[in-house]
Amino acid sequence: xxxxxxxxxxxEGLSETPDTSVDxxxxxxxxxxxxxxxxxxxxxxxxxxVKALDGVSFHINTGEILGLIGPNGAGKTTCFNVMTGxxxxxxxxxxxxxxxLGRQKRFKITKLGIARTFQNIRxxxxxxxxxxxxxxxxxxxxxxxxxxxxxxPKHRREExxxxxxxxxxxxxxxxxxxxxxxxxxxxxxxxxxxxIARALATNPKLLCLDEPxxxxxxxxxxxxxxxxxxxxxxxxTVLLIEHDMRLVMGVTDRIVVLExxxxxxxxxxxxxxxxxxxxxxxxGVDENAS
Ligand SMILES: Nc1ncnc2c1ncn2[C@@H]1O[C@H](COP(=O)(O)OP(=O)(O)OP(=O)(O)O)[C@@H](O)[C@H]1O
Ligand SMILES: [Mg+2]
Numbered sequence: 001x002x003x004x005x006x007x008x009x010x011x012e013g014l015s016e017t018p019d020t021s022v023d024x025x026x027x028x029x030x031x032x033x034x035x036x037x038x039x040x041x042x043x044x045x046x047x048x049x050v051k052a053l054d055g056v057s058f059h060i061n062t063g064e065i066l067g068l069i070g071p072n073g074a075g076k077t078t079c080f081n082v083m084t085g086x087x088x089x090x091x092x093x094x095x096x097x098x099x100x101l102g103r104q105k106r107f108k109i110t111k112l113g114i115a116r117t118f119q120n121i122r123x124x125x126x127x128x129x130x131x132x133x134x135x136x137x138x139x140x141x142x143x144x145x146x147x148x149x150x151x152x153p154k155h156r157r158e159e160x161x162x163x164x165x166x167x168x169x170x171x172x173x174x175x176x177x178x179x180x181x182x183x184x185x186x187x188x189x190x191x192x193x194x195x196i197a198r199a200l201a202t203n204p205k206l207l208c209l210d211e212p213x214x215x216x217x218x219x220x221x222x223x224x225x226x227x228x229x230x231x232x233x234x235x236x237t238v239l240l241i242e243h244d245m246r247l248v249m250g251v252t253d254r255i256v257v258l259e260x261x262x263x264x265x266x267x268x269x270x271x272x273x274x275x276x277x278x279x280x281x282x283x284g285v286d287e288n289a290s
Contacts, residue, residue: 018174018193020230024165026203028113029235032097037062037237038083038114038206043092045082052078053089054261060206065228065238067252067269069245071281074258076241077119080208084116085109096206115204117195119211119241125184129175129194130166132183136201137162162201169197173227189220193227200231207231208239213247225251245282249273257281 038060045053053075060066068076081087083094085106094101096112104112115136123132170176173193178186183194192212199207209228213221221244229251232238242248248255249269257265257272259281265272272278 016174016177018227018230019171019176020227022168022172023234024168024172024200024231025234028203029205032062032205032237034062036060037097038239039093039095040079040083041093041095043079043082043089043094045078045087046090051261053082055092056258056261056263057092058256058263058266060237060239061254062205062237063232063235064253065232065240065251067248067255068239068241068258069243069248069255069272070258070264073260074281075261076258077210078261079258080116080210080239080241083109083208084114110202110204113203113205114208115199115202115206116208117192117199117210117212119214121191121195123183123191123194123198126182128180128182129170129186129190129197130179132194133166133169133197133201134162136198137166166197166201169200172200172230173197188215192216192224196227196231200236204236206237206239208241210241211243212240213242213244221247245273 036059040056040058043053043056044051056075056079068079070076078087082089083101085101085104085108088103096109096114101109101112124135127135167176167179170179173196175190175194175197178190178194183191186194192215196207196209196212212228213224216224225247228238228240240248240252249272252269255265255267255269255272256263257275257278259277264277264281265275267275
């Protein structure tokens with residue numbers, strides 16, 4: 001993790017209104033084929049005796065917001081870890097745009113177009129907000145260290161474009177005025193949104209958000225969900241882990257429910273709400289726990 005730090009939870013209000021009129025779309029995303037973007041196919045992941053995922057299958061369609069829900073310990077974060085190369089499945093496959101991810105490393109998967117945020121915020125705390133976003137932008141640059149050292153024109157062009165895009169993303173997320181502040185000095189809500197800006201800077205096709213509204217008050221949560229919908233409207237596909245059932249119902253197109261590592265339901269929000277297995281899984285569970 002080196003410089004990356006897990007930030008403490010310090011809920012505070014939004015300091016600046018996101019400007020969702022800023023165009024943050026990217027061309028590659030606009031021309032993606034319809035249908036299944038990502039497929040999780042019969043994935044099992046064991047940690048010693050624990051099956052964190054047990055024969056889980058679901059898919060994410062291009063352009064949708066898919067909700068991934070379930071009680072504590074259900075396997076939601078583990079699913080993200082399997083999709084982003086942190087862990088290899090014990091058995092089963094994850095396919096992205098038809099290609100198995102296999103044993104690809106994390107940075108390769110980022111380059112393919114899957115970006116994520118973390119349940120516990122991870123930012124470079126001694127870098128500014130802008131620098132944190134630029135780190136994300138670096139992930140998809142085609143020029144390497146040699147052209148950077150030689151200051152070749154293509155590298156300089158990519159650098160300038162990266163800077164413009166970083167500012168656009170900050171503006172979109174309501175962080176432009178924070179650009180030069182150190183990440184560790186930002187209010188908690190700004191840190192959460194900065195993590196999303198950094199993920200978007202990698203030009204993802206699929207944006208995976210692990211409880212992005214954890215620690216927010218109800219009004220902040222609603223605002224963040226609106227922002228996530230605006231991100232989708234710009235052409236991104238979103239996978240959203242969220243503990244709060246009511247919140248997830250209002251923002252997602254479809255929902256997949258996990259419990260004890262197994263998929264127990266999948267369907268439209270209204271179907272999930274009335275599903276007896278889902279109701280039983282959530283009975284007695286504090287929806288605000290994270
Ligand atoms: N690295 C690991 N080593 C051992 N067990 C793990 C590891 N990561 C996760 N687990 C176990 O796998 C199961 C699923 O955990 P996971 O973090 O995916 O749940 P979750 O649905 O994200 O829960 P939460 O809502 O609390 O974030 C849990 O039993 C957890 O203890
Ligand atoms: Mg989790």
